[in-house]
Amino acid sequence: MTVPPTVEDLLRELAPQVLGALLRRHGGAFDSCEDAVQEALLAAALQWPAEGVPENPRGWLVTVANRRLVDLVRSERARRDREDRVLLATPQSALLAPAADADTAGDDSLALLFLCCHPALSRPSRVALTLRAVGGLTTAQIAAAFLVPEATMAQRISRAKQAVRESGARLRMPTPAERDERLGEVLRVLYLVFNEGYTASGGEELTAPDLSAEAIRLTRLLLRLAPDETEAAGLLALMLLTEARRLARTGPADELVPLTDQDRSRWDAALIAEGTQLLARTLPSGRVGPYQVQAAIAAVHDEAADVAATDWPQILVLYDLLTRLDPGPMVSLNRTVALAEVAGPEAALAELDALAADRRLTRHHRLLATRAHLLERLGRPEEAAEAYSEAARRTTSAPEQRHLRDKAMLLGARGTARGGRH
Structure with a gap:
């Protein structure tokens, strides 16, 4: 049909x-x-x-x-x-x-969104139920996006509905206190959906565009129904400014292209303009939250004509603010990349060593990939190649695996050639 x-x-x-x-x-x-x-x-x-x-x-x-x-x-x-x-x-x-x-x-979509993010549900269940009930995606579509069997996703959605029923929750707008408490989780669910669409956590494809598009659509809906929610505006701005780069993230052979190597002429100027305008309207409100700060970081990247023009000191300041607003291992890890540009790779590597003590990051492929990048900049190709290889073994994303293995092979060959000259 x-x-x-x-x-x-x-x-x-x-x-x-x-x-x-x-x-x-x-x-x-x-x-x-x-x-x-x-x-x-x-x-x-x-x-x-x-x-x-x-x-x-x-x-x-x-x-x-x-x-x-x-x-x-x-x-x-x-x-x-x-x-x-x-x-x-x-x-x-x-x-x-x-x-x-x-x-x-009235339109009950916002109340339904809050119902799907009820505290009685686990976060994976909130994501699945939101995509099913509010997003209108089929169980098969959700299962395919998250790389699980359809039967598994069907069970997850069924359990989520049962949990809502057993909690006694009814479709209604939450009280102001409940809304303040649960809005963060609603935004988090939409953020997770977008991120999974922009960089799939596993499988053969780098991205799942339908998921990102759905997250943007639902965040637009949330902002339309709750226009005073500045963090909803910040999240939408972040999504738009990030989505603008999607076409440039892969090369002719579908290979992964890092941000620093992307052809910026392929970035979507309309999305960048919308995202920056939204951010400009939101920031003066004085109620700055983590999504607005992340959007500001994305805007600094998007507004730079090339890598050399990137205002890294401003990005580092924004990461320092984000660390205070929303501390977490990934925020700290991303901050080391900005630190390397401002203070040099040696300083960033020392900070990365401290982060490695965090059990949430110790074996994460992104920490290893960042270490490899810093070692490469310090002129230590053999160590960098080893770190890239280990990062490739840790990720479940096939495009990321290929990219990291290619980096390891290139640096390994470079290190061998340099050793031969000596």
Whole structure:
């Protein structure tokens, strides 16, 4: 079945709104409501391209989904426990009433996003449920993006729905205190989705563009529904400024191209402009958070005409601020790269040695790759080659493995040639 892009985009936008409307009407029967919504979306995908989009597409979907839910409750006699939950939670008159009036309610997408990031769920479950319920991705798509079997992802999503149900959570906007507490996790989930799309943690492909695109779409939605959330704006700016470099990250043979070697003419100027403008509107608010600082770092990189023009002292200052706002091993590791540009590789290597004591980093391939880079700059090719080789063994990303092995081979050959001259 081929669905026109305009219809597909509309259905993806409306899916969380329709699910939110059913959850609000029928309580916490997440499974039943989502099944009904999926059937309504399928019906729309079949009918709308041929018959045209209805005047009130959201109301059409809510009405059809509501009818499907009634059918599901009545027909699933083998799953009486689910039927009892829905029927006891919702008066029969409500089930049978026309649902078009739900279209006059507000957009529940933000409430649904907070529900999918409920504290009762583990972080992987929050990611999976957000992509499924709010993003509208199929279980197969999510499984493929995270390199796990579809059955495994289906179980994870099912357990997440069960955890939401058992927690007694209902679709509602959290209280101000709950919102402040859980907004950070909502942003973290979107950040993780984007990062996995921009640099896949494993597999043959360097990136998973659909995941990054979905993270950007959901962050735009969050910011549209909560325009005063400065960290949501900072996260969107960070995503845009980072996504702008995607095309330049691979070469003609799909090889990985480091930031310093990228053809900057291939960077997306429109995304850079949007990201920097968003950041310029956000920073003066005075409420600076970690995502805004990361976006500022990305902006310094993106605005430099070439590597030599990069304002490394400013980047180092921003990393110092980020270390205070959001301390962590990866922040410290990235800071050593900026330190090497400002104070030299010797100073950075000494700091890296201290970081190696952190058990979270000791065996991480990025620490080894950074060490290799610093050793290479210090003119120690044999040690650098060994570190690159070890980093290649530690990563599960095939493109990164190839890049690191190529670096090791090149430096190994250089070291052998230099030894022969002596």
